[in-house]
Amino acid sequence: MSIYLALTVASLKMYFRNKQALFWALFFPLLIMIIFGMMNFDKYDSPNVGIYDAADNPASQALIQALKGSNQQELLSVAVDTLEEAHHELEFGTSRAVIEIPANYGAPGEFAEIKVTYDERFQQERAVISTILGQVTDAVFKELNQVPDEYRVENSIGITETVITGQGQGFKAWLIPGVAAMAIMQTGLFTVVFTLVRFKSQGVLRRLKATPIGASHFLAGQLTTKAIVVVLQTYVLVIVGAIVLGVSIGNGRIGAWLDLTILALLGGALFIAIGLAVSGWAKNEETAAPIANIISMPMMFLSGVFFPLSVMPDWLTRWSQYLPLTYLADAMRAITVEGASITTLGSELLGLSIWIVISFVVATKMFRWE
Amino acid sequence: MTTASDPIIIARDLHKKYGDITAVNGISFEVHRGEVFGMLGPNGAGKTTTVEILEGMRDADSGDAIINGINVKDDPPAVKAMIGVQLQQNAFFDKLKLSEIVDLYAKLYLAKVDPVEILSRVGLDNRKNAQYAELSGGQKQRLSIAVALVNDPVVLFLDEPTTGLDPQARRQLWELVRTIQKSGATIMLTTHYMEEAEELCDRIAVVENGEIIALDTPDALIDQLLETGFIPKKRVREATLDDVFLNLTGHDLRD
Numbered sequence: 001m002s003i004y005l006a007l008t009v010a011s012l013k014m015y016f017r018n019k020q021a022l023f024w025a026l027f028f029p030l031l032i033m034i035i036f037g038m039m040n041f042d043k044y045d046s047p048n049v050g051i052y053d054a055a056d057n058p059a060s061q062a063l064i065q066a067l068k069g070s071n072q073q074e075l076l077s078v079a080v081d082t083l084e085e086a087h088h089e090l091e092f093g094t095s096r097a098v099i100e101i102p103a104n105y106g107a108p109g110e111f112a113e114i115k116v117t118y119d120e121r122f123q124q125e126r127a128v129i130s131t132i133l134g135q136v137t138d139a140v141f142k143e144l145n146q147v148p149d150e151y152r153v154e155n156s157i158g159i160t161e162t163v164i165t166g167q168g169q170g171f172k173a174w175l176i177p178g179v180a181a182m183a184i185m186q187t188g189l190f191t192v193v194f195t196l197v198r199f200k201s202q203g204v205l206r207r208l209k210a211t212p213i214g215a216s217h218f219l220a221g222q223l224t225t226k227a228i229v230v231v232l233q234t235y236v237l238v239i240v241g242a243i244v245l246g247v248s249i250g251n252g253r254i255g256a257w258l259d260l261t262i263l264a265l266l267g268g269a270l271f272i273a274i275g276l277a278v279s280g281w282a283k284n285e286e287t288a289a290p291i292a293n294i295i296s297m298p299m300m301f302l303s304g305v306f307f308p309l310s311v312m313p314d315w316l317t318r319w320s321q322y323l324p325l326t327y328l329a330d331a332m333r334a335i336t337v338e339g340a341s342i343t344t345l346g347s348e349l350l351g352l353s354i355w356i357v358i359s360f361v362v363a364t365k366m367f368r369w370e
Numbered sequence: 371m372t373t374a375s376d377p378i379i380i381a382r383d384l385h386k387k388y389g390d391i392t393a394v395n396g397i398s399f400e401v402h403r404g405e406v407f408g409m410l411g412p413n414g415a416g417k418t419t420t421v422e423i424l425e426g427m428r429d430a431d432s433g434d435a436i437i438n439g440i441n442v443k444d445d446p447p448a449v450k451a452m453i454g455v456q457l458q459q460n461a462f463f464d465k466l467k468l469s470e471i472v473d474l475y476a477k478l479y480l481a482k483v484d485p486v487e488i489l490s491r492v493g494l495d496n497r498k499n500a501q502y503a504e505l506s507g508g509q510k511q512r513l514s515i516a517v518a519l520v521n522d523p524v525v526l527f528l529d530e531p532t533t534g535l536d537p538q539a540r541r542q543l544w545e546l547v548r549t550i551q552k553s554g555a556t557i558m559l560t561t562h563y564m565e566e567a568e569e570l571c572d573r574i575a576v577v578e579n580g581e582i583i584a585l586d587t588p589d590a591l592i593d594q595l596l597e598t599g600f601i602p603k604k605r606v607r608e609a610t611l612d613d614v615f616l617n618l619t620g621h622d623l624r625d
Contacts, residue, residue, distance in 0.1 A: 006477035014465040202461035207517075210427055210455040211478045212447040 003213055007221030014195075015229055021191055025233050029183040030240055036179075036306060037172045037245040046074045047125040048095040048310060050086030059106025059140075066136045067099075075132050079310035090117060091166050092338045094174065094308050096125040099133065105157075113158040119166035126163075133159065173247035177332035178305040180237040184230050184264055185299065185325050188271025189278070189292050191226060196279035197288040200368070215367065223272055230268035231261055238336065251339030259335045259342040266352050267328040273359035274324075280366030299325040327351035378403045378525060378556050379424060384433035386419050386580075393419040394430070395580035401525075401558055406551050408571035409560040416580040417560040418458055421529050424558070426450050427457075438524050451479060454523030454555075458530050460514040462502045469498040472516055479521035492516040492546055508539025515546060526550060528559040532566060537616055544569055565612070 015021060049067070053060050069075030079086075079095070089095040098117040105112040116133065118126040137157050199205045208218055238260065242249050250256025274295060282288035300306075302316065303325035309317045320326055331348035334340040342349070377400035386394040394416045401407040409417045422428040424435045426446035435442040442449045462471050472485035489495045492512040497505070505513060511531055518526055528547070532540040540563075547570055551557055561567055567574050568588045576584040576591075584591060 002480065003478055006474055010463065010466060010470065010474045013470065014463055017465040199461075199463075203457065203459045204461045204463060206427075207455075207457055207460060207462065207514075208478075210425060210450060210457060211475065212451040213478050214447075 003217050004220055004224075007213075007218060008224045011195075011221055011225040012228065015191070015225060024190065025183065025187050025229065026236055029179050029186070029233075029237055033175060033179040033237065033241050034244055037175055037241070046077045047097070047122075047129055048079065048089075048308065049076045049097045049099055049129060050079050050081045050089050050095045050310075052083040052086050052098065052100045053080055054103040055101050055105040055112075057106050060101045063101065063105070063137065063140050066140050067132065075136070076129065077311055079308075081310075087117070089310075090119055090164070093119070093166055093170050094310070096122050097129045109156075111156055111158065113160060115160050115162065117162045117164060120163040121166065130161070170247075172245040173337050174308070174333065175306070176238055176241040176245065176247065176249075177336040178329050179241070180234050180264075181267060181303075181325060181329035181332050182300055182305045183233055183237055184267040184328065185271045185296055187230050187233055188226060188268050189275045189296055191229070192222065192272050192275030193279045193282070193288045193292045194285065196222070196276070197282055197285050200279065201284045219276070219367070223269070226272050227265055227268045231264045234260060234264040249336045253339050253341075255341060256335050256339065260332065262342055263328065263332050263335070266349075266356065267332075270324055270328070270352060270356045270359055273356060273363045276363035277359060277366045280363060280368055299323050302326070303329050305329055322351065324352070324355040327355070376403055377401060378438055379407070379558060380434070380436040381420065381424065382434040382436070384420060384423055384435060385431045386416075386423060386428065387431055392580050394423070396433075397577070397580070397582055398433075399575055399582060399585060401556060403556055404551070404554060405572045406547065406557045406559065406570050408567045408574040409558070409577055410562065410564070410567050410574055411560075411577035412562060415577040417577055418529055419580075420577070421527055421558065421560055425453060425455050425527055427455075451521065452524050454515075454518030454521065454526040456511070456514045456518050456526075456528045456531060458533075460510065462513065462517070464501060464503050467499050467501060468494060468505075468513060468516075471502065471513070472520060475517045476520040481521045483520055488516050488519055489513075491519065491549075493542070506539075508535050508542065511535065511539070511543060512546065515543075515550075519550070523555060525556045525558060528557065530560055530562070532561065532563065537612055538619070540566070541616070565610075 046069070051064055051067070053064065064078060064080065067076050068078050079089075081089070083098075083100065086095070086098040086100075090098050096119060098115075100115040100117075102112050102114065104110045105114070114133070114137065116130070118129070120126075137159070196205075205218075235257075238249060241247075250259075275292070278288055278291050278295070282291060302312070302320035303309075303323050304320075305325070309320060309326070312320070327348045331342070331345045331352070334345055334348070335342065379399075379401035381397055381399050384394050384397045385392075397416070397420055399407075409420065411417050419428065423430045424437060424442065426442045426449045429443065437449045438452060440449055463474075466474070468489060469485040472483070472488050476483045476485065476488075486495050486498055489498050492515050494509060494512055494516060497509065502510070502513065515526075515528070515531070518528075531547070532543050535543065544566065547557060547559070559570070571588060573585065573587050574591065575582045586594070
């Protein structure tokens with residue numbers, strides 16, 4: 001126990017004396033968060049819209065396609081979803097409207113009523129979406145039915161509008177947990193890879209092997225250190241982010257901080273294990289750095305850290321939803337943005353756990369002293 | 371009951387192969403308590419592998435390595451706990467002060483020591499707040515000896531302790547080895563400097579191709595050579611070029 005404590009204290013000292021590591025762990029993610037937060041992507045000119053397509057026929061698909069616009073000019077940023085999910089996204093500020101296409105849309109001779117729900121706090125987007133929807137339904141109807149211009153669209157398609165007051169705090173609030181999750185990944189992966197591979201190539205690990213301690217002592221000390229760092233880092237990023245960007249965390253729920261701590265530890269364990277696997281495999285820094293980058297770079301962009309997964313093509317999100325960072329970012333976001341409790345995040349926790357087990361199995365197979 | 375002549379290190383018919391290469395091919399010897407025992411030989415002769423088997427860093431393919439009555443393969447941690455080790459390539463944590471490095475290693479052996487006292491034994495107490503990367507080559511070697519002393523070892527293994535050091539640093543390290551010997555420890559060192567072996571070692575084993583080809587005191591080995599009628603190429607002079615260098619540059623250490 002005292003050996004483990006000595007190793008943990010020593011590696012904590014080493015970590016906090018390493019200014020470069022601190023920069024990457026704290027200032028860099030903060031910088032990204034603040035710059036992106038200040039850019040205010042909420043003013044993006046094609047608003048996010050969730051569509052629930054109950055009809056799911058050629059007519060409704062043509063409508064969705066028309067709402068998306070052409071490659072040259074995107075009209076709306078459309079995500080086709082379940083009704084529940086679409087409303088959830090509107091409620092928490094990821095999207096600006098829900099469009100429900102009724103089951104009888106496109107059926108000959110029937111009156112189809114499209115229901116649209118807006119977040120009243122975003123009047124500008126509401127106007128844009130409403131205009132686009134009106135024009136598009138009009139055009140699609142004419143095209144489908146080949147009717148003369150004098151037949152107005154209201155004859156067979158109606159649009160009803162509902163307004164809610166969402167709880168979302170916009171892109172800024174959305175960004176903070178994403179960047180915090182990314183920072184957990186970077187710290188877990190890179191500090192482990194760089195310290196361990198350096199220790200290994202310099203022979204520090206070999207010298208430790210000459211002492212009576214086992215590998216488990218050393219690895220436990222490393223794990224504890226990085227776990228402490230990851231949790232502190234998460235607190236700093238979330239708190240500073242919330243203050244600078246002016247958003248509230250977990251809708252004021254105090255338990256959110258405990259949940260965040262648990263998620264930071266899980267995420268930390270996951271990426272530390274991946275880091276251990278990489279550093280076990282790599283002989284030196286030159287081979288370790290590219291591998292760590294190959295693992296982390298795609299996740300940075302495919303896991304919904306900076307932008308919602310809904311803006312990406314469906315074929316990509318079908319895969320990226322299973323990425324380790326996606327589970328972590330989604331779970332942290334549910335807690336900070338939606339005020340959810342960790343107990344409701346079963347699928348994210350399951351996804352994280354599976355990845356943790358896989359990573360640790362690989363890591364123990366890969367680890368070498370020299 | 372142990373006496374001064376009891377062997378503290380016993381190597382018995384050690385063998386070690388790396389793939390097709392035979393590194394150690396039946397090495398046997400004994401080292402007595404309080405002795406400085408040297409292993410000499412060209413690079414790749416099997417010195418380091420032999421020492422690493424004794425240290426519990428490597429498993430022998432066959433044969434026994436016994437340190438202070440414990441067979442290394444039976445209980446490597448117990449052997450590691452009572453020996454001090456300076457590896458050929460030493461490295462310590464960066465971002466830690468020397469005193470913290472010594473303290474950490476002491477704790478790994480569950481030993482209670484005053485890090486500054488240990489550092490003063492190798493003449494590094496004035497650099498206790500420095501970091502490993504700031505040290506010169508000789509200082510790094512002395513730190514690694516300091517770390518090897520934290521558990522008050524019964525045997526100290528030094529693998530090529532002076533390789534890469536300038537003459538001043540080398541002489542200072544010799545002085546240190548003698549001081550440690552006087553404190554009662556047994557020292558086993560490897561070197562490929564004959565002068566160093568002659569200077570420090572009570573007995574030496576000459577290793578070639580994984581086998582011991584000669585084992586005796588330095589004087590006896592020289593006498594045996596002269597008995598064969600050997601005549602040195604050059605008449606022995608009263609001083610060496612090493613002495614000239616030290617006379618010109620001074621004995622003080624350049625740190």
